Amino acid sequence: GAVVSQHPSWVICKSGTSVKIECRSLDFQATTMFWYRQFPKQSLMLMATSNEGSKATYEQGVEKDKFLINHASLTLSTLTVTSAHPEDSSFYICSASRGTSGAYEQYFGPGTRLTVT
């Protein structure tokens, strides 16, 4: 159990366009989902936390108007990178948790590699 999927696994887009990434919990209901960004050979950087039906909470320094997050159901969250630029190229990873407290494990998706040309 505890499987999280992401789609697409990789995407190439032109500068100025928007890209949507989907994150799904396949076999459990995810009360909380998280979005991370990871640069090569670096650790994971939390971008935002989203609870189903609520607005996402963004980490300091993350532009909420650029990285739109929607958590419309207990199994689906989406991240839209708006007006993408080459510096947005990165590995984006989502994770999902059954609960809203630290008592629950966090399970990660396989990641989406975004390249902006």
Place this chain on the structure above:
Amino acid sequence: GENVEQHPSTLSVQEGDSAVIKCTYSDSASNYFPWYKQELGKGPQLIIDIRSNVGEKKDQRIAVTLNKTAKHFSLHITETQPEDSAVYFCAASHTGTASKLTFGTGTRLQVTL
């Protein structure tokens, strides 16, 4: 906020030997400590975790120890195999942070034949 330090950054062991990765944390309120394995181009995979009410947990060749007083925890892999080669991340969180994990900087483990 929480700060997690992880050492070493790289570790090379021979197949069959043991590997130990250590992490320290700063927030005494942290009470959940997972370890993740990340292979190249993939998302992190939860391999073992420990909560602050226990000092050690084992799962086959993998074990984690926690010293709350010293605020450090360690991952132990015995009888290493080539497929153990990956980047390992430790993390910490507590109930007051809505499951937010603070990650260590990662350890690249290379198991050589």
